[in-house]
Amino acid sequence: MSQEGPFKIVILGEGRVGKTSLLRQFVSKTFSEHEASTQSAAYLDKILQLRGTQVQLSLWDTAGQERFHSLAPIYYHNADGALLVYDITDLDSFRRVAKWVEELQVMGTKCVLAIVGNKSDLQSQAKVPKADAETYARSINARHSTASAKLGFGVDEAFGALAEDVLASKARAPSQNQTSSRRTRGALVVEEDVVRPRQKSGCCGG
Structure with a gap:
């Protein structure tokens, strides 16, 4: 079986939308009603089997609170993919x-x-029209889906679809020797090598 990666995936969104809960459901199939808010960032690995290819994902869970906002660019630099999370019951989280x-x-x-619109198990309380979310996603050439970190619905599908899109973007990229060049969605980006941030210890939640 061929191997690809690791691909860096960052999970972005406002505090309390459930980023950490989505990540934990994806990686370990667990959920906690009392997940602590992420402090700075957390890092987890996950290996997927996609169409006969073993794909390694490096998943970065970032803090959404305003006081950590200035640190965010450190963690999503050189990202191959970004999962943008909002809470379907919180219109402001979608707007942001x-x-x-x-x-x-x-x-x-x-x-x-x-x-990804999280908390699909609270559909009766939804404040974000699905049509609006899908229209915005198309405007930035992104996939849109909904998921429930609590029940596990749509979680594997959301991460898996993003991983497939990243893999496809790499397959389209021209070979570049000794560089981190890559072609993503039609744009060629050449980035210098950087030192990967170390994981901060402590309890991390979304």
């Missing part, structure tokens, strides 16, 4: 997805994007 997209653009981080 655009802020994270803008920051990725300002940093010159050209990566594959996916948008």
Whole structure:
């Protein structure tokens, strides 16, 4: 079986939208109603089997709280993909997805994007029209889906689809010797090597 990666995936979104809960459900199939808020960032690995290829993902869970906002660019630099999370019961959390997209653009981080509306188990309390979310996702060439970290619905599908898109973007990229050049969604980006941030110890939640 062929192997690909590791691919760096960052999970972005406002505090309390359930980023850490989605990540833990994806990696370990666990959920806690009392997940502590992420302090700075946390890092987990996951290996997927995609169409006969073993794909390694390096998953970065970032803090959404405003006091940690200035640290975010450190963690999503050189990302191959970004999972942008909002809470379907919180319209403001969806509106602020655009802020994270803008920051990725300002940093010159050209990566594959996916948008996920978490807490689909609370559909009766939804404040974000699905049509609006899908329209915005199309405008930035991103996938859109909904998921429930609590029940596990749509979680594997969201991460798996993003991983497939990242893998496809790499397959389209021209070979570059001794560089980190890559072509993603039609744009060629050449980035210098950087030292990967170390994981901060402590309890991390979303």
